[in-house]
Amino acid sequence: MAGLQLNTSQQEAVDHGPGPCLVIAGAGSGKTRVLTERIQRLVKSGVPPWSILGFTFTNKAAGEMRKRLEENLGPVASRLWLGTFHSIGVRILRREWQALGIPQDFTIYDADDQLSLLKRIIKGLALPEGSLTPQGARSLVEKYKSALVDPVKAGEHAEGFREAQAARIYKEYQRGLSQAQALDFTDLIALPVRLFDSNKHVRKSWAKRFEYVLVDEFQDTNPLQMRFIQHLSSATGNLFVVGDDDQSIYGWRGADIRHILDFETHFPGTVLIRLEQNYRSTKPILAVANAVISNNTHRKGKELWTDREEGQKVRVVSVLDEEEEAEVIARRIKSQAAMGSKLRDFAVLYRTHAQSRAVEASLGRYRLPYQIIGGTRFYDRKEVRDLLAYLKVIANPSDTVSLQRILNVPTRGIGKTSEARLIDLAERRRLAPGVVLTAYAEILDEDLPASAARKMREFGRLLLDISAAPATDPAPQVLEKLLDKVPYVDYLQGSDPVQAQVRRENVEELLSAAQSFYEARLSETAKGGNGSNGDMDRLGQPGSLLDFLTDVALVADIDKMEARADTITLMTLHNAKGLEYETVFLCGVEEQLLPHAMSCDDEGEIEEERRLFYVGVTRAESRLWILHAMNRRRFGDTLSCAPSRFLEELPEEWIEREGQEVLATATLGTYGGWGARSTYADKSRGYGKTSNRNGVSSYSPSSDSAPTQPRSPIANRAPRINKAVQVLKPKSNEFSQVSGFDDDVSQEDGGFRVGMRVRHASLGDGVIHKLEGGGDKLRVIVMFDGVGARKLLARVAGLQPI
DNA sequence: ATCGCGAGTATTTTT
DNA sequence: TACTCGCGAT
Numbered sequence: 164m165a166g167l168q169l170n171t172s173q174q175e176a177v178d179h180g181p182g183p184c185l186v187i188a189g190a191g192s193g194k195t196r197v198l199t200e201r202i203q204r205l206v207k208s209g210v211p212p213w214s215i216l217g218f219t220f221t222n223k224a225a226g227e228m229r230k231r232l233e234e235n236l237g238p239v240a241s242r243l244w245l246g247t248f249h250s251i252g253v254r255i256l257r258r259e260w261q262a263l264g265i266p267q268d269f270t271i272y273d274a275d276d277q278l279s280l281l282k283r284i285i286k287g288l289a290l291p292e293g294s295l296t297p298q299g300a301r302s303l304v305e306k307y308k309s310a311l312v313d314p315v316k317a318g319e320h321a322e323g324f325r326e327a328q329a330a331r332i333y334k335e336y337q338r339g340l341s342q343a344q345a346l347d348f349t350d351l352i353a354l355p356v357r358l359f360d361s362n363k364h365v366r367k368s369w370a371k372r373f374e375y376v377l378v379d380e381f382q383d384t385n386p387l388q389m390r391f392i393q394h395l396s397s398a399t400g401n402l403f404v405v406g407d408d409d410q411s412i413y414g415w416r417g418a419d420i421r422h423i424l425d426f427e428t429h430f431p432g433t434v435l436i437r438l439e440q441n442y443r444s445t446k447p448i449l450a451v452a453n454a455v456i457s458n459n460t461h462r463k464g465k466e467l468w469t470d471r472e473e474g475q476k477v478r479v480v481s482v483l484d485e486e487e488e489a490e491v492i493a494r495r496i497k498s499q500a501a502m503g504s505k506l507r508d509f510a511v512l513y514r515t516h517a518q519s520r521a522v523e524a525s526l527g528r529y530r531l532p533y534q535i536i537g538g539t540r541f542y543d544r545k546e547v548r549d550l551l552a553y554l555k556v557i558a559n560p561s562d563t564v565s566l567q568r569i570l571n572v573p574t575r576g577i578g579k580t581s582e583a584r585l586i587d588l589a590e591r592r593r594l595a596p597g598v599v600l601t602a603y604a605e606i607l608d609e610d611l612p613a614s615a616a617r618k619m620r621e622f623g624r625l626l627l628d629i630s631a632a633p634a635t636d637p638a639p640q641v642l643e644k645l646l647d648k649v650p651y652v653d654y655l656q657g658s659d660p661v662q663a664q665v666r667r668e669n670v671e672e673l674l675s676a677a678q679s680f681y682e683a684r685l686s687e688t689a690k691g692g693n694g695s696n697g698d699m700d701r702l703g704q705p706g707s708l709l710d711f712l713t714d715v716a717l718v719a720d721i722d723k724m725e726a727r728a729d730t731i732t733l734m735t736l737h738n739a740k741g742l743e744y745e746t747v748f749l750c751g752v753e754e755q756l757l758p759h760a761m762s763c764d765d766e767g768e769i770e771e772e773r774r775l776f777y778v779g780v781t782r783a784e785s786r787l788w789i790l791h792a793m794n795r796r797r798f799g800d801t802l803s804c805a806p807s808r809f810l811e812e813l814p815e816e817w818i819e820r821e822g823q824e825v826l827a828t829a830t831l832g833t834y835g836g837w838g839a840r841s842t843y844a845d846k847s848r849g850y851g852k853t854s855n856r857n858g859v860s861s862y863s864p865s866s867d868s869a870p871t872q873p874r875s876p877i878a879n880r881a882p883r884i885n886k887a888v889q890v891l892k893p894k895s896n897e898f899s900q901v902s903g904f905d906d907d908v909s910q911e912d913g914g915f916r917v918g919m920r921v922r923h924a925s926l927g928d929g930v931i932h933k934l935e936g937g938g939d940k941l942r943v944i945v946m947f948d949g950v951g952a953r954k955l956l957a958r959v960a961g962l963q964p965i
Numbered sequence: 966a967t968c969g970c971g972a973g974t975a976t977t978t979t980t
Numbered sequence: 981t982a983c984t985c986g987c988g989a990t
Contacts, residue, residue, distance in 0.1 A: 221980075249980055274979085348980065418978085517976055571966095578966050613980060719980060737978045759977050775978080799981035875978075 169193075169200070175242055176436045179203045179403060183430035185381075186405040189467045189783035190452070190741065191443025194405050195224075198233050198379060201403065202243065205375055206232075212242040212476060216373040218388075220380040222247055222722040224259035241687070245372070248365040249387050250353035250717050255369070257702055262365055263354055268634070268702055268709055270345040270559045271716035275543065277301055277336075277347055279564045284335045292587060295328055303329040304336055308349040309387050309417060311357060313337075342595055344561040348450060352387050359394040370398035380740070381406030381426075385417035402430065408463050409456050410778050412737060414771045415762075420461060441781075443743050445474025447817040448787050452780045454814045459770045467781075477780075477787045479810065481822035484794040484801070485518070486752070492748045493792065497529050499746065506532065508745035509731045512779045514757045526731060536734035540720045546655060546666040547673050551715065553645055557626050558633040558708050560597035567596075573654030575622060576856050581615040625649070625811070634703035638711035639677040646670070680714060681706035712911065736775045739782050747783035752776070752791045758897040776809050789813075921962040927964065 169177060173193055176186045177200045188194035198217070206212055207524045219225040226796055232240035244251065253271070260267040272280070281297040281304075295303070303326070307317050315336035321327040340347060346354065359366040378384070381404035384392070396402040404426065411420040427433040441449055449467050456462070482488045494510050511522050516538045526533050541547060549572055552565035560566070563586075570585075571577045589596040594603060598841040600623035607616040630641045646652065653836075655666045684706035703709035721738050732744070736757075751757060754823045758772035780787060791806045919931045 247980060284974055351980090412978080416980085436972090515977055574967080576966080717980080735978065796981080
């Protein structure tokens, strides 16, 4: 990234002495480097690593920073306190549990667990119709908790029906958590803060422990985190924060941009340092970034500059719809890859996860490997959650949410009635249901029919049998035993064969995740004495089930991102923060999407959306593509989309527009509703002629000297557009072209029959198991030899009968 | 107790 | 469009 030598401002930041310091670090200005060098310098000057506390936004960032520091400082680097707010919170709670009256081996509930608990509560309370939904309740409960308002206070101050209900739910929710010996995400920070608030002694001892506190991505801290920081830095006042007000994009989750804007007021004597030299991007990209962000009013104000020579202009591309958008991207990547670019140099960024679909399909068609960050995360998959629920119950039988998830999965004859009776019985005995099963199985007979009681006893014994020592048993071993004792994989088999295959793979992946976690922990322990866990605050043996569960609870998807893998990366703009790529495609830059329709209420929200756009722009090193589509499918029907207002803020001299014809034509016309298929051929011929070379449908930019891709049939696919924008497209024709096969494949619902043998370019040969849908939506389920079942879209898969 | 189907809803962003 | 949930039938 940056050169070998630090620039003056960077050096100043690294050398900053005692007292508060605010570093306004523009995108690509080398802030990570400043942080690591500063920590290095502190350690070298004699500050013990364990008295340095560094907050990062993701675990990944913490890991990378630690790795770099280890290279320069050796194993002592593992004694640094480096992590996200949540993981640092956990570390503190694992030690201060007594003071807070919580169990030391508490379970961590994520959003999904919260929701399950809330659902149960709402049902149990039998609230009147039209009351809070679980989601609604959760957001209110979260609000209370982040403001450190307890249920009693919430009840007292409740205004109106809704809030009164929320307070009631909140109270039950807290009860449920504590009964399950669980903490939710907010607790991980709120509890330490509450402890520090109320207990001067504890606060002092923690604050004294940390001589230096550093915070990365400071612009995205919420008030609770801010208090956490303040407490922990209160002894010395050596608070060093790094951030960029222009990249504050988490306002919706409570981040308060004023923390950075007003930092100097809150911390008198603050030294302010600005890093404005950008080492990442070319001039055109920076010019675009600067121009866009200057439209925001709530900012400190800064201008990024670079001494990098001029580069390629930023390309703004208008396309007809999301498919064409995806097509442009895939085609572009393919051709650049053919010229020697690595796939890992490309990122496709979008506002919402839903946008990934079209891009995925396109990349798949071009056989370009990609990885998606976010979306349904690995740890959110049903099968993964099921297995984790088992593990959680084994580790903590009080965890009722998890117990309910698996009580009858796979089915073991414990139905709703039995479940209700169990819960009822447990309630009366003031025990958690899981505890009844595992420790007091004998009382089951009193209230349950003999057969039900027997099944439950068996289940309880099963759980104990899998692991009775979660603090010491290695996580992978427990998981293996679980898979051995519980016919879970067979149970997966029972469902749709296609899904089953994918799910089995996910089970495998979980197992290997547990294995590599275990190994990593072992080598960590061997190497660093205590590993990254210098102060024995980790629960149980390294690599044990308990250790694993804590880790899993705190992982975000981005943390798992494979940096080594040579694939294209797809993710939301939020996930892209802090990353950089040689070429970036910013797609869906349209009104309603960016800015998003849900974030247009006031200028503040628009500004945050603009920052999001800015974040996207500044990820790019040398090539930036900004795309917007004229039409986009949403909820099944097609909407026409206006280009984003942000596109009007781009400086013309630094950009190059493509697809103008479409833009011009489309904006002039009136929206014509359903495009008539009969006119398709005519219009496309007339139109395609002009557009093929310079227009939309020829995606090779004029300045591109490289040989263009061998033209795939779609290149000749004319835009289906004329004065009146056609909202619906004639699909079936088009796709027989796309797949590049003759009509016999995709027409008349197939040419496919169940039982037929077919060949797929990458999956090999197989037998058609089932057909679904029809026309261009025809899906073929194929059992591939040695690969297993796959569901494929016939129009895309290019299957050949053999 | 389990399965299947139909209806209704969802898409903003996440540690 | 696609997925989840709930209800009703077996």
